[in-house]
Amino acid sequence: MWLSVLKDEEESVTPEFLSVRYPIVNWEYQLHGRMEMKDMEAYKLTRADGTVSFHGGTESLFRRLDRDDLKVLYKLVQERFEDHSLEEKELILWGDLRMMFDPDEQDEIWKNQESWKVLRWRLYENSGVHSVFLTDTPMEINMLVEKKYPLKKEILEKMINLKLQAEEESTMAFELIKFTRSQIEEKQ
Structure with a gap:
């Protein structure tokens, strides 16, 4: 299945929850996040309702997010870039999104x-x-x-x-x- 929404380990995701889309409110890059019971690097996205999803790379983001999610994510990444310098994987995400939404010949x-x-x-x-x-x-x-x-x-x-x-x-x-x-x- 291409959609993967993870909540805190004690809570379960109901079909009713999946029908509601909450906007992304935060993102971070975790060097040792948990995804599918393995330690790995991942982008962690948090939605307004507190749910969290993990994405191993941009391909995962493009598969799982819709266009509105990508626009919001790009805005959040730009805001963080204005406030402080980004680390390697954060900078890659910023570059990918910038090239996609605002290409410069x-x-x-x-x-x-x-x-x-x-x-x-x-x-x-x-x-x-x-x-x-x-x-x-x-x-x-x-x-x-x-x-x-x-x-x-x-x-x-x-x-x-x-x-x-x-x-x-x-x-x-x-x-x-x-x-x-x-x-x-x-x-x-």
Whole structure:
């Protein structure tokens, strides 16, 4: 199951609870959080009702959160960044969200696309995010489905040739493929 909401160990999560969405009010990166009974690194998100969810990385965030959650998380990360410097994993999250919501064509990442070796292209429909995973580096480029990014024609073609990986066939998946093909046509 893709949704995982964890409460304090003594409490259980009821189906009624899952039907109500509370906004995220806090986030932190824990070096030794508990997730699935293992010690590991994770982003800990706290909602207004006190429930907590743990996410091992950005892929987990994109799978489990919706667009509104991502917007709120980005705002919270920006506020923390204004108040003090972020640690390594916090800075990575801030960079991923900033590049996704406020891309800057002058960022080095967009200028170095010639060196990108695209491994796979994946859609996270719940959040409306699609990601391009690169080989030779543990990096992924995360993008909103409806937004244009400064991708070169060669990268767009590689994405189409790899085929979009999605949980299931959907209107969003087909529209993203169509949108990507239209961007290739524009660059001709």
